Ligand SMILES: Cc1ncc(C[n+]2csc(CCOP(=O)(O)OP(=O)(O)O)c2C)c(N)n1
């Protein structure tokens with residue numbers, strides 16, 4: 335059976351582009367930036383051949399705007415960028431979140447802040463992914479840790495965007511984006527594609543921001559008979575601007591509830607050596623998870639009781655999963671390629687007096703397993 | 719029932735937000751009459767705007783409507799147009815929205831020659847935020863951020879559009895209701911990027927700060943100051959320069975039907991590739 339399976343040697347960015355095509359992407363707008371440009375280049379070759387739209391816009395703000403316009407016209411739309419470009423996208427990303435416009439935004443994290451280290455890796459945009467746009471708002475973000483996973487999570491990003499009517503941020507990092515790995519290419523029949531819920535009511539009754547039971551209102555496409563309004567102003571269920579406190583509160587509450595109600599369905603994570611619950615828990619994500627796994631294995635070989643939780647859905651953060659583990663382990667280590675971002679999130683869910691220690695590297699190079707291993711060892715020694 | 723009533727979200731979205739004497743309503747009325755004259759079904763119209771008093775317009779209309787972020791209407795419109803090329807996409811924007819924060823998008827849409835119709839409501843100031851200086855504020859004019867008179871040279875909307883490659887460029891004023899209607903109709907029919915600059919009034923802020931009289935007086939001034947492009951063309955060259963400075967030259971300033979339109983070019987590329 336293995337013979338008719340298709341495997342290809344792909345770069346992370348190529349896998350992302352291929353995943354987008356498999357995930358139904360038929361619109362891409364972008365602006366070149368290292369280390370994400372290969373995604374745009376790949377799609378500039380492939381989309382026109384398939385009748386989809388590729389457009390290089392004048393900047394990242396325009397790219398994000400075009401993606402929203404395309405999505406509201408019914409397309410499965412995506413853009414890809416890195417640090418500085420991701421910063422530029424924030425206002426329109428906030429619009430997409432507030433107006434519940436499904437789309438996928440890839441941010442290949444590079445060294446920052448500012449122009450930083452364009453060709454080197456980091457994980458320093460995870461909090462920006464959560465709180466980049468101003469105001470309270472819902473957001474979904476996924477972080478793959480291999481090339482193959484990038485392909486599958488790109489498909490998943492489109493599905494989540496369509497299902498929950500929200501932008502999904504795919505957080506690659508330079509290491510994942512630029513490395514090459516053997517990647518399984520699924521056949522179309524193996525892929526489950528989700529389509530956004532559309533209205534079935536007569537156009538006159540359509541409420542594009544309806545307070546539905548599942549908190550997800552159906553979304554019509556422009557030009558198909560439902561002549562609806564979309565605005566970034568606080569809006570009522572019809573989509574019209576409102577200053578009524580009750581309506582403003584209802585909208586923001588619904589958006590929050592949408593994430594709360596469905597977060598378990600959005601959560602993806604991988605546990606390693608978590609049964610029985612170990613003394614030490616390493617919480618990690620993205621390319622750092624690969625390094626962390628190695629460190630954990632070495633430590634275990636030496637008899638240290640340590641396990642690992644790899645967070646794949648970074649936002650909404652799998653709070654209950656961490657809460658549960660944190661109630662049983664004796665210490666937590668959070669390695670990240672930044673000065674400490676997800677560790678803040680982890681600390682929020684630790685309700686006991688146990689050490690939560692960060693391992694950081696932010697010089698553009700990949701973390702070494704020894705860095706994490708040494709931290710595991712130090713933690714262990716303190717208890718002896 | 720007037721023509722315009724067929725197109726308003728009367729049951730849903732009134733009264734409007736504009737001040738008495740504001741000319742925004744006049745321009746929209748002309749836009750609606752143009753759409754009606756062209757018999758474009760409501761479902762096929764997408765009206766997109768940025769942020770500003772003028773940009774509040776789409777919500778009142780029974781079309782597909784999209785009120786975006788400040789300066790970004792053109793990119794949003796570009797995305798929608800590429801996905802549904804049959805849509806007639808009309809962008810409503812102010813002088814600040816189109817030329818300051820949105821200037822880069824404006825230029826690139828001109829260059830791209832994508833089939834959008836952009837109507838620039840040029841009232842020389844930022845109405846929505848309280849009458850600050852805009853890129854079109856004439857030298858010496860007072861705004862809430864040029865209290866001593868502006869020293870910044872103003873942008874000429876039509877020259878910029880023509881220079882950047884827009885294939886249909888016209889200027890009119892809020893006073894010239896009928897000509898405006900037919901100019902907007904021609905702009906919508908034009909296959910390519912069309913820009914209509916409408917010189918209009920913000921009597922409540924800009925008018926007061928510069929002692930220009932009430933709304934009616936300001937409207938009549940627009941009439942006084944205007945000269946048709948046909949009349950201007952007949953002037954000797956040295957007088958043309960002077961008239962350009964002192965008058966509002968109205969009419970269709972550029973119409974180029976030869977330059978290929980972007981969405982059509984894109985579709986042709988797709989078909990070519992798919993036939994391989
Ligand atoms: C990013 C951003 N910056 C500033 C503003 C504040 N703002 C709202 S409308 C506006 C100017 C609008 O002026 P113009 O486009 O000329 O339209 P008018 O109100 O005169 O019709 C500004 C600066 C904003 N909404 N967003």
Ligand code: SF4
Pocket residue numbers: 735736737739740741742771772841845846919920921922923
């Ligand atoms: S502030 Fe000026 S532009 Fe805005 S509605 Fe009032 S008159 Fe019109």
